[in-house]
Amino acid sequence: MRPPRSPDAPHKPKRSWPPRDKSAPRRDFPRDHDGPVVLYGFHSVVEALSNPKRRPIRLLATENALARLTEAGLAERIAPEIVRPGAIDRLLTPDAVHQGLYLEAEALPALTIETIPEDGLVLVLDQITDPHNVGAIVRTAAAFAVDAIVTTARHSPEATGVLAKSASGGLEHAPLVLVQNLSRALHALGERGYLRIGLDSEGPATLDETGFGSGGIALVLGAEGKGLRQLTRDTCDRLARLDMPGAIKSLNVSNAAAIALHVARRAKPL
The missing domain is CATH 3.40.1280.10 (SPOUT methyltransferase, trefoil knot domain)
Known part of the structure; x- marks a missing residue:
């Protein structure tokens, strides 16, 4: 018979089942309204980088997508991380069409x-x-x-x-x-x-x-x-x-x- 648990013993969190697959792609975006905004796709990212009020935090781009940003004159706004498409796939839902661009940015100033x-x-x-x-x-x-x-x-x-x-x-x-x-x-x-x-x-x-x-x-x-x-x-x-x-x-x-x-x-x- 298992001895009774001491009241001073540290509490162990319950494990969920089945265990979460940490390698699985992320299925949703943070619900924290103060967190970064996630933007992906050519038009969304280009318009964000063209907006002086939008402060970029992190840009992931494939080589082809970066070439398009360079043609648009926006490659200097933030230093990109050059990645393969699969690296962006893992950050988004399976049906997301990102066109090789993923941007995390601050939310725009709030209006009233x-x-x-x-x-x-x-x-x-x-x-x-x-x-x-x-x-x-x-x-x-x-x-x-x-x-x-x-x-x-x-x-x-x-x-x-x-x-x-x-x-x-x-x-x-x-x-x-x-x-x-x-x-x-x-x-x-x-x-x-x-x-x-x-x-x-x-x-x-x-x-x-x-x-x-x-x-x-x-x-x-x-x-x-x-x-x-x-x-x-x-x-x-x-x-x-x-x-x-x-x-x-x-x-x-x-x-x-x-x-x-x-x-x-x-x-x-x-």
């Missing part, structure tokens, strides 16, 4: 609601959690010169990894504003003169028919399937829909964002 221009064009994301969708929205927002993308610190993907790759460099041009409470953030936008328009399939008018006024515009998008939460709907000034003449009446949220921004930018040109 108060620093957004009073007459700007803003996207507000209500718990859209898919990093591919959010990344595509960021890319579209950068194309339409959106002043900021407001989203919650929780229930939203971090601006790293898959999201950054899907944004294809858009993170350097469409600032993210992380808030703790979306309803309060919408109230703050309203106090600054923003017209808050929630996109809703049951909106009483189409977005084209909605008047945009002369102040700032905040387009509010909900998650696919769930749409806008009730409190978010109640905080919007107006609800508007995107009419689809075809057999399919709904769009991927990133496609809906592109159409909504096209309509809003026509009403609010640069």
